[in-house]
Amino acid sequence: MSSEEVKATSILSALKNFNPFVDMLDLYLNNEGISPARLAEMIHVTPSTISQWRSGVRFPKADMVYHIAVALSLPFDKGEALIKGWEVANTIRVSLAYLEEAFRNEDYRTVISVGERLFLHKKNVQTN
C-alpha cells in the first residue's frame, strides 16, 4: 500500500466517521437512558438497522428522523438539532460519494487534495 493510498484511506475514513446525525442520536439516547435496541422497538425497525445507522453503513430516510424525535419525546429545539444533523450528514454523504469514486479509481491525489484544501489551512481554527 503506497503512502498516498494510506493517507487517502485515512481521509476517507475520517470523513465517513464525521456524522452529526449520529452524534445527536447518541447524545439523546444517552440523555434519555434509552438503548438502541429499545429505540428500534419504538420506531419499528430492527436493532441491526439502528446499529448500521450509527456505524454509517446505512443512512436513515428523512421520515425516520421524525419518528425518532417523536419516540424520544424530544422538545422542538432538540428535534430540530437532530433533523439538522441529519441534513448535514446527508450533504456530506452525497459529497463523499464523489471521493469514494475517485478512491475506487485509485485517484488518491484527488482525495488528498480535497482533504488538504478543506482542512490543512484550517488546522488552528476551532469552532468556538
Next chain:
Amino acid sequence: MSSSANRNDKLDGIVAAFEQAFSEFHEMVTHCKDSSLDDEARVLTSSYDSLVTKISIPWDPPPSPNSMSSTAVWQEEVDVISVPSRKFASDDDVNTVLLNSSGDQQARRRLHIDLGEIQTADFDLAQDILRTPPDDKLTFLVNSVTEQKIDRIIIQNDSIPTENDQEKDLSGEYNIDKKVASLRKKLKGNFLILVFSILFLLASIGLIAYSDSASTITLRLLSLVAIMSVVTLSISFTSIVFLSWVRGKMLSEQMNEIKEAKTSVRLANDARTVVLLPRELVHA
C-alpha cells in the same frame, strides 16, 4: 478543455460540495449555542475538532525495515513510555509554550498521542531519543506542541512513580503486576491460616469427644465455647481466602487484557496523568 482542467473543475466541485456541508454544520453549531443547547454544541464541536485533527496529521511514508535506524528498532521493544514536561510557563500559557529540547529540528518526527477520553494531541518529537536505565523508561524530548488543544493536557514531570502512586492507580501494567504479586503473597499466608484452622477444627472434634465424657458442667461449657470460636474462625478465614482468590483472578485477567492490547502505559508520578501510546503509533 485539457484533462488537467477537467480534473481541477471536478476537484473544485467536490470541495465546494463539502464546503457547503461544513458551512451548514457551522450554522448548526451556532444555532445550538444560540438556543442554549450546550451539550449539542459541545458534542458537535468535539466531533469537528477530531475530524480536523485526523485529517491534519501530516503523513510520511513508513520507513522500510532496511532504512529503520537502531533507535526505531529499539522503540518497538519498549512498553513504558513517558513524555516529560520540560517547561510549562503557566496553565494560561500552555497554548503557546514550547517544550524545549536540544533536538535536531530537521530530524523531528511526528507522533500522534491519544491521551484518553478527551485529549488528543500532536507532538513534534525529536529524533534523539534517550533511554533512562534501569527502569525501561523511554524519554522523548518534545520539541514543540503544535496542537491547539494542548491546554487540556496535563503533563507532569518525569520522575519515577513512587510505591504509593503505584498502589493508588490500577491503570498501569506495572502496577497490576505488583498488585497480583502482592495478592499471591497474601494468598499463601491465608492458606497457612486455613491449614491451622482445620487443625483447630480437628482439635475441637477431639474436645467434643472429651466433653461427652467430661465429668463436670464447667468442662462441658468450656469445650463448647472453644468449638464455636474455632468454627467461626475457620469460616472467616475460608471467606478471606476465597475473596482474595477471586480478586487475584480478576486482576490477572485485567493484566492479560492490557498486555494483549499492546498499549504502552506510563503513569506520572502524581497518578493524575496516564499517557497511552498504542505501540504501532511509535512508528507513525
